[in-house]
Amino acid sequence: MPRGIETWGAYVPWHRLRHDVIAQALGSGGGKGSRSVASFDEDSTTMGVEAARLALSAAGPFDERSSVVLSTTAPAYGDKTNATTVHAALGLAPDVAAYDALGSARSGVGALRMALAQGSRSLVVAADVRTGLPGSADERSSGDAAAAFVVSDGPDVAAELIGVGSASAEFLDRWRTPGEVASRVWEERFSEGPLLHLSDSAWSSALKSAALDDSAVGAVAVVGPNARAVAGVRKRRAWPERLVADEPGTGWTGAAHAGLALAGLLDSGSPGDVIAVQSVVDGSDVLVFRLTDALADKRPPASLSEQLAVANDSLNYMRFLSWRGLLTPEPPRRPDPDRPAAPPSWRSVDFKFGFSGSRCLRCGRVSLPPQRVCYHCGSIDETEAVAAAGTRGTVANFTVDRLAFTPSPPMIAGLVDLASGGRFQGEFADVSLDELAVGMEMELTFRRLFSAGGVHDYFWKARPLRRNR
């Protein structure tokens, strides 16, 4: 039975930091282009949720053999599993296992490879927030994004795995001790050598296991943080230019980047195509797929290129620094928020993480958060759960709060009347003041409202609907 990728989803945050904006602030550097930037209310977990929501929209059902794995170099929590937050936000059943694969940039492609090697339907999510010291090459050439894949067996897979190759070795190319903001890198010219050697080896193994030669590959993406090594791989393989996928334009997104590139290949592929992604990080991993006739039905509601095209490139550098905790602006003269408490968060997990409400069985009204007593007809404990996270709505009212505590003032918030029935009251995300209007179409997005006492306050926000499907 063929095994491979059933569905996929890539998520790129709305904000871009232009390289010339960095240069303006620091008086040096510059150049064309930009990097993607997770908003102040996004982290690897929330972006992972967004990518996974796209991937799950066309995926089959999960069962007790299924799992969800979250991979990142920038976990929101240590010790505590971050994948359980993803699990809860997606409303997965308790018998679906949740694991993290954390720490190194290579863990993303590794998690995908391991999921492909197992049985059962599983969700692999890779997400990253990459930061460098102000003015560094890393700051400029990195980006933030997420990718998610549902892997499974059977005729429904959109991309059948036909070849795998890996090569590993111990050497210092890029490293960071836990807690440090920025990575350290050895001279690129040193690591170029081992990386090229290992890349050759991984590529050969993959092609051999696929029983193909280079000419059978229709499209390939080579990704990694070491620009010399990536360029070197492309050059040695002597692929025709047209075969090599463009960089997504986000900057290198760490653990998410191989997935992001793969999602791009899947978005633009056609049935019968052979595609390959080669990750060049601490060695190399190659995954080769043949796209199937199921591809057309499995496309995510928003493609990578659509998200790259819809961006806010007016982010200023000081705001970027404050979002990354590298600049501390004067806060409003208001008390800090309390940390969310564990027992109430646990009791309301379906609402807080899953945005599930209640529908009155007597009058049909929807309440968010769920209510035991119906506000409309007064029925008591006559409700069913209603999943509202995927619903859209329109702005009923809004305001800009310049006094409220928020990590990035001012707070924009309001009410959204949902197509599912019911109302969302809360903050708005990724919206500019001049586009706000009553009647504006919105969708829901999973965010981190603030962090207090070492606890991240995950909840939903409404954001303008910027896609057609």
Add this chain to the structure above:
Amino acid sequence: MSSHGIRDRVAIVGMGCTPFGERWDKSTEDLLIDAATEACDNAGIALGDIDAFWLGTAGSGSSGLTLSKPLKVAKPVSRLENYCATGSEAFRNASYAVASGAYDAVMAIGVEKLKDSGYSGLVSTRPAGDGTERSLTAPAMFSLLSEAYMTRYGVDPDEFKRVLARIAWKNHRNGAKNPRAQFRSEVPIEKILASPLVAGNLGVFDCSGVSDGSAAAIVVRSEDAPRFTDKPMYVKALSFIAGPGAGPLDSDYDYTTFPEVVACAEEAYRQAGITDPRHELAMAEVHDCFTPTELVLMEDLGFAARGTAWKEVAAGAFDLDGDLPVNPDGGLKSFGHPIGASGLRMLFECWLQLRGEAGERQITNGRTLALTHNLGGAPGECVSFVSIVGCEKA
């Protein structure tokens, strides 16, 4: 089951009210002692002859000890809290206790010491939560009224902003005539319009004053009132509603009204036998926490038809010399808003006006009834209180 009211069964025979404002020099205890003492002196009653106390404070103390310790009394003291309607709630419960026959003379007293926190605006403590509770500040929640009202009635935003500014201008103008008010100067409309934005279209001058203060009332049975004063103020109606908080849930709620206030006012008018509040009331003290609140209240309290209050405000209907003077003492806007004291401060202005002791802001329309309206919470999820008092017994 029915609500009966206690029309004319109890009366206020003495009141006290401290100056409101940034009272850096006074503690909560000082403010309580000042208001209690003034109220007792006013009624000619000794503190020791008060049978029971109702203390309203939202956060400046817990339990009856907050009052009994500074006053050195050993009497029943109930501490109440009901958001910004806390002071009114103290008065309501005190009145019922007298009407029931349980006590002869009681005191309702409210206090708040807001300025010691060092924060801007109101600060409240909440029980441990799941982090999904709304985090908008009060001005932001009340600014939702603005957006909704403009949208529903098609009012031009600049014109609307000017209407709101006129409310602030009027209340500052009234407060300028009030020696106990926090802000005692008139503020030109243009300055109000230009004030820095706080939330939505609300500027600093659209927000009530954050202040310290205390106010108190002595309540006795109406038949006993003449023993204390020749000008008692009779309680005609007391009405209170804590709403279902359905606004944030219900798409039918459009943020142009407080349904709790509408119901609360209807009940109060029924108890007092009022059919035409705009022309029967001498004055009204209403909860102008933010300028759009006062605007919407004019419609919810039946002073103006739906969708017309903005025109009535612009025409001066609620000015000191208007058809129905609203907030003649300057309101929350100018007198200040020490939460627990505000409801009693509103009654204090009724007390002065109905007794003809309001000095240069004295209203002379010959009517004998006054209304206080006090609310807490936010549009869509609030508590509302309405009282009607009068200087004549029916």
